[in-house]
Amino acid sequence: MKISTPYYLIDEKKLLRNLKIIQQVRRLSGARSVLALKCFSTWSVFALMREYMDGTTSSSLFEARLGFEKFGKETHAYCVGYSEEDIRAVTQFADKIIFNSVSQLDRYYDIAKSAKLGLRVNPGISYSHFDLADPARSYSRLGVVDKAMLAKQIPRLSGLLFHYNCENDDFDAFSRQLDTIGEHYGDLLEKLQWISLGGGLYFTKEGYPVEKFCQKLAEFAKRFDLQVYLEPGESAITGCAELVTRVVDLVQNEIDIAIVDASVEAHMLDLLIYRQAAKLDTGGRGRYRYMVAGRSCLAGDVFGTFQFNEKLEIGSEIRFADAAGYTMVKKNWFNGLKMPAIVVRRLNGTEELVKEFDYTDFINCLS
Incomplete structure (x- = not known):
């Protein structure tokens, strides 16, 4: 077929290579994987992706709606700053609604409480090659920093989001970070149902120790009796x-x-x-x-x-x-x-x- 340039060419065989690794992680670790739509929203290949993933996660109302309508399965809704109109709309289809701040949780709790609610946490640690993409950079607006304030919200929550990585292909660094989160937030995690470790974990990179990664995730989930979620974006579609x-x-x-x-x-x-x-x-x-x-x-x-x-x-x-x-x-x-x-x-x-x-x-x- 003759196609005029320019065009993006997505190769499903190359995509499948990543999806099979995601499936392996799901099977060996028990962690669920939801596609980060902020990275990739091309729904013409969602029929293939949904066979290997558990749903989608979003950064806005429109992304959340796209995930619900075009991908199906679990729909996680997160946004740095919801409006009231956003929240009223997203409660119609989101399984989980994750707030970026305590003030947003307070403002919209009564509207959103029919869903499972979460809060994003800024753990003060991160892995990023770029300050621009570092969630724990100075004056970061991304997530709750104050643990005491966070602890007061636990009765209203079912889970927490820790998104602190960007292109982290270093398993040892990931392992140390997860230990730190367990040590610092373990008393809160024991009272919850799920934790999302966000995206930015490059576990589909050639040579990455996938089995060690799975073992670490499984041990963490067992220790705190939690359902672990991953939010692969680049890891799902890299090289495809x-x-x-x-x-x-x-x-x-x-x-x-x-x-x-x-x-x-x-x-x-x-x-x-x-x-x-x-x-x-x-x-x-x-x-x-x-x-x-x-x-x-x-x-x-x-x-x-x-x-x-x-x-x-x-x-x-x-x-x-x-x-x-x-x-x-x-x-x-x-x-x-x-x-x-x-x-x-x-x-x-x-x-x-x-x-x-x-x-x-x-x-x-x-x-």
């Missing part, structure tokens, strides 16, 4: 998608520069936010060196500098790897650029064009 582009121009300014029909600013925004280069599955040892840039007007709209095996030409295809997480959920209409289509390569190898965007979509986002 590409952003497929084509070269539309070649220019030279001390180095060779290839301009593609996509944009970092509009289509892989996380790279720009965290000042990272895109990934190419080319090995990086080719003879021909090019800076690859997007076609927006932003001077810094650059995917990175790469080595190619062959000289690039107008029309050459360039595929950026690992383009699922925090891409499609952040894509935007900056410069009015054509938004990438979404294509899924199904398990049987067929490629399905599931969504195209056109001028109508662009103009309907404006007024």
Whole structure:
């Protein structure tokens, strides 16, 4: 099938590799896994994902509704700041409603008490390579810090959320953190039904000690008689998608520069936010060196500098790897650029064009 670039290509076979590890963790540890929609909300592959996961977790009313309508199973609703309208809506379908602060719990308790309620905790520890994504950074607004205040809320709660990791692929660090949480909050956990350890745990990374991870989770759950939840986002979808582009121009300014029909600013925004280069599955040892840039007007709209095996030409295809997480959920209409289509390569190898965007979509986002 001929598909016009740019487009995101999700490969279900690659996705399945991660899902089978999640299934293994569920089986060996007893922990349940709910997909973090803030990372990946492309519901055209939810039919496959729901076979291996327990539901979804959200960061807003719309995400919670999407999880309920398109994924099913458990629907966890969390938001840094609910409005009253949000809470009244989310109580119609959420199994668990998790508040970010005691003040929000107080304000909306009577409205939300029909659901199982939780509070997010800021344990003062974290694992993150970026201050921007560190939930325990100075002056963090994310979660309850005061344990004494937290303890007073326990009779109104069924569980707690501890989301303190970002791309943590270090099992030993995770193990130490979990011990710290057990030591500091164990007296509260013993009175509850569940704990969520949030996302940011990179347990699907190649070489990660999955069996040790499972044993640690199982021991923790048994010690405090809790149902443990994980909220995989990147771990569920890492390595399963590409952003497929084509070269539309070649220019030279001390180095060779290839301009593609996509944009970092509009289509892989996380790279720009965290000042990272895109990934190419080319090995990086080719003879021909090019800076690859997007076609927006932003001077810094650059995917990175790469080595190619062959000289690039107008029309050459360039595929950026690992383009699922925090891409499609952040894509935007900056410069009015054509938004990438979404294509899924199904398990049987067929490629399905599931969504195209056109001028109508662009103009309907404006007024």
